[in-house]
Amino acid sequence: MSAILLATEHWWDLRDLSNISREILDFLRDVGPDWLAYVVSPLIGFVAAFLIFVLPSQLFVGVYGERRLIGRMQSRLGPNRVGKFGLLQPIADAIKLMQKEAITPRGADKWVMWAAPVVFVAPAVLVWAVIPFGPNMVIADIPVGLVYYLAVAALPVLAAFVAGWSSNNKYSLFGAMRVVAMAISYEVALVLGLLGVVLFTSTLSLQGIVEWQRAHDIWLVFLQPLAFIIYFISASAELNRTPTDIAEAESEIVAGYLTEYSGMKWGLFYGMDIGYALAAAAFGSTVFLGGWSFFGLEKWVPPWLILVAKTHLFYFVFIWTRGTLPRLRIDQLMALAWKYMLPLAALNLLVVAAERLWWHEAELGDGIVYLFAAANIALALLLLVGWARVLGYRPERVPTRPRLVKQAGGYVPPGAELGGGR
Amino acid sequence: MIEGAGPVAAFWGLSVLTLAAAGGVIVSRNLFHAVLFLILVFLGIAGFFLLLSADFLAMAQIIIYVGAIAVLILFAIVLTPRASRDNGETRMAPAALVVAIGVAGLLIPAIADTDWRTLASAPALPLADLGRELLGTWVLPFQLASVLLTAALVGAVMLVRSPREEQEELEEEERR
């Protein structure tokens, strides 16, 4: 494995962080009983993944970066008072939230209301166990990493519903039901999109997917642009981010299932909005954008830096759409999921399966992927526009300027305005 | 089977958790809490699958049972009127007890008499083989299951449409 990287086996070589963990574990195996190394290894993985990569990303890029960037998009400065350049703002927010009184309404279910944010944190933390940061740097390289992500993504939906129910508030319940309806709709499209990816890589493990992309020297986003777009929109919907954030910003005008939450419980929901977005961005970078590989650059640059950069780039696109686009209505979202994305994902699957069959049956060489990539990109553009037309969506017929008349008169029917008057 | 102290501890921990949660399902008064305990049971069973190295089944268990079926049951509870949400005393308690004793009487001797043996070298079923079997040997039941699910989906949508909506859709069709 070290042949692909210039990183050496010395413990101080930071380009391959597994050197450090291997040294620590070897040391522990020498001095202590067997089970000590066994227990410590996931702890090291946790410390490395979460505290070195995730938490700083979450604090700086997430809370700070998001607020500064959205502030700049809205032509205002973001938070810049606390600490130098406002970098300590997330810490200040956390302290403020922790000292607030977390009010529980009287008729609400206290223990369930307490448990819901705890479960909601699950995906933001658990997903990082399977993301590969480098050729040797993954906490748990399970052979079903992709399905693990899907399983973990099912948990916050449940948590949101339980949160809405236990608040003993009519409107929270409404918001919670909307969240669940939206999440299960987009999950179907998400799974079908990811299935197309798996058809090519023939493996469900995330490390295997990255290896496949590196071996074939192509990123899956070029090979399957339709799947990438479906993943982006579906992940955005699962995360309840604008333009699909009906759950937390509009349901009956109060905050939906979050209404009765205050203090750190609300802080957890809000923080995990960002944490889960980062996790989804990391997963998307791994599966579609090539993970820790960059067409050979990973020999010089540490691979975990490459992955972190890609995650932040993906997350920046999330922030960008959030700052710009208005929100869609619930029925429009449902129509988008079931009528538009699901058939597109199914068509994508069909095309990809045909391509792969042809590839392996006809024993074509590996260079054919570039042909497939070009064909897929063209097909994706065609399908995205064409399917919308088939569904009856005509975007250009809306006049965006009003008519101008010179005289005040009565009603002017559309088309009769030249000249104005009665 | 994985050997070692870790899996054994995990097994006992999961057993306690699952059985306690199952007990919670039966004992808890509030129907909503009962469903939450049921979700814990599902998670425990997923843990058991992991212990048996059936990783895909564990993930599938979570996605299907916790992600979909539990949510379905929760929705069903939301739609039941408040009065029937009490999980307490019912008139069926004696009948349920009889059935439970009968089933236990069947299962416990069966479990006790079986010669449980762990295979010396049981290979974990690789996922590729599972897929090949499902779409090769067992493709007919697979397709029948999907037809059944589609029928259920269509039926649910038909059931939920109110007569007013049907009227509106008929009018739209005529207009077009």
Place this chain on the structure above:
Amino acid sequence: MTEIRSEPFVVNIGPQHPSTHGVFRIKVTVDGERVIDAEMVMGYLHRSMEKLAEERTYTQNIPFTDRTDYLSSMSNNLGYCLAVEKLAGIEVPPRGNAIRVIMAELQRLASHCMAIGAFANDTGAWQTPVMWTFREREKILDLFEMTSGARLTCNYMRIGGVAFDLPKEFEPACRKLLATFPSFIDELHGLLSENEIFIARTRGIGVISAEQAINASLSGPMLRGSGVAWDIRKADPYCGYEQYDFDIPIGYNGDSYDRFIVRLEEMRQSVRIIEQALDGLPGGPYRTEVPLALRPPKGEAYARIEGPRGELGYYVVSDGGPSPFRFHIRPPSFINLSLLKEMTVGGTVADAIVVLGSVDIVVGEIDR
């Protein structure tokens, strides 16, 4: 097939709104997601201005009019002064008229900035358009502070003219603003008018036909959005509007999107008017001298102006004393809201919010 019984339940929108329209309450009865009834409850901001005005002199009532529609105070002042001038037969010098026109159109720009920003906020655009429109509005408010001393409640018009003359910094600052404003409107056009999601959220929502609009005596962008070409600046000109060359934008179907583009275009036309007024600004006095305790002869007068929200009318009755006998405001928002039920029934609650945003109400003038 048995029908699944569903109960309608009442949702309260307000009086505390996340969308900043003021203290206003709608009791909406929803069945699932569709609205089947909407009842408005107003009066949360009633300050009995009309009664209080009967105790004060005519000039002392001018600050009251500031605070009815607090987002377009210059226009309010203007309407009131026109009514009293009509009652007392006072002529305003041409410089006064020109300054009044400049201020009224600047106020229209500022008010529409707020209206468009809040409307985009209601559709969920997460405050980016609000911040942009407020950036421009700040420049206009700076101009107001320069001339009248206050940003929001200007109290600038007086009976017989305006309170102070334009300071010499005003014209260069105003010209600078007018030079950049059209490009800002183009920016908003690109961000919102051509945005697919925005169009999907506002097209076909809250449709009012022209006949409904005329029958309910709507005015302003609500009326013009339905395709009725009616603008008091053209139909019944005041303050010398007949000398300026501008167009009236009218919409097509009367939905929220039409009202939005009408407001956007009105901003462009206002920039034209201000440019013409600044170019042709006459010299001379800016105000006719009027006694402090003005006693108009007995009679009544109704004066109306085209405020940013519609026809703002003032009905003043004098009994010969220093205070008005009766002082009534015809608020455009109040009349425009009368069709709210027709606009919201049949849509969803999210649509009701968008419709309310497109009506562009200010509760201060609804409740007075």
